[in-house]
Amino acid sequence: MSNIKISPSILSADFSKLGSEIQNLEKAKADLIHIDVMDGHFVPNITIGPEVISKLRKYTSLPFDVHLMISPVDNFIKNFAEAGADIITIHPEATDNLENSIKKIKSFKKKVGVSLNPETSVEKVLPVLKLIDLVLVMSVNPGFGGQKFMKETLEKVKILRKEIDSQKYNTEIEIDGGINFENSKKAIEAGVNILVSGTTIFKENNGDLKKNIQLLKTG
Numbered sequence: 214m215s216n217i218k219i220s221p222s223i224l225s226a227d228f229s230k231l232g233s234e235i236q237n238l239e240k241a242k243a244d245l246i247h248i249d250v251m252d253g254h255f256v257p258n259i260t261i262g263p264e265v266i267s268k269l270r271k272y273t274s275l276p277f278d279v280h281l282m283i284s285p286v287d288n289f290i291k292n293f294a295e296a297g298a299d300i301i302t303i304h305p306e307a308t309d310n311l312e313n314s315i316k317k318i319k320s321f322k323k324k325v326g327v328s329l330n331p332e333t334s335v336e337k338v339l340p341v342l343k344l345i346d347l348v349l350v351m352s353v354n355p356g357f358g359g360q361k362f363m364k365e366t367l368e369k370v371k372i373l374r375k376e377i378d379s380q381k382y383n384t385e386i387e388i389d390g391g392i393n394f395e396n397s398k399k400a401i402e403a404g405v406n407i408l409v410s411g412t413t414i415f416k417e418n419n420g421d422l423k424k425n426i427q428l429l430k431t432g
């Protein structure tokens with residue numbers, strides 16, 4: 214059985230009916246729900262905040278994989294933890310002290326992710342690797358769905374996979390941006406175990422969520 218998990222990004226869902234979109238993703242066998250939070254400052258787009266996430270909580274028992282593209286991030290960690298996030302992922306550029314922000318997320322008993330933009334070096338995360346649950350490798354510049362996959366970001370995945378396996382850490386490696394049925398295989402080969410996808414899951418095969426999730430999982 215495949216140990217690859219799929220975390221559909223609701224950025225490509227219909228925002229006027231997010232509750233039923235999330236229920237449909239659960240029926241279609243998604244493993245997590247990826248929620249992109251953007252503030253119009255850290256990235257040039259605005260999405261949703263903790264209030265909406267807390268309202269969505271009752272629609273599924275799947276873990277909420279919350280990707281915070283906001284800065285400064287510390288001011289809002291508590292709000293997202295209380296809203297029902299299960300994994301809280303932050304960008305090193307959005308905090309003055311990455312280790313403190315990681316500790317803050319842990320103080321709410323949430324899983325911690327650290328995200329690397331395409332231009333952010335893998336060195337940023339290596340010193341905190343043992344403290345975190347997940348590394349989110351961005352394969353597009355964050356801000357929008359539907360962008361082209363940057364294949365050079367797989368080099369970082371390979372370095373991370375080597376380090377995590379040699380140190381026997383349990384850290385998961387997630388990739389986010391431009392994932393489709395072709396590059397998903399390459400990402401898995403490089404060492405990814407969680408695939409985020411918005412456009413492919415919601416738009417391919419006339420929006421057949423189940424089929425698209427299955428195809429991403431099995432390659």
Ligand code: DX5
Binds near residue numbers: 247354
């Ligand atoms: C981009 C977001 C992604 C995005 C992925 O800033 O972090 O999660 O929604 O969407 P696709 O799969 O369309 O690239």
Ligand code: ZN
Binds near residue numbers: 222247249280389409
């Ligand atoms: Zn994301």
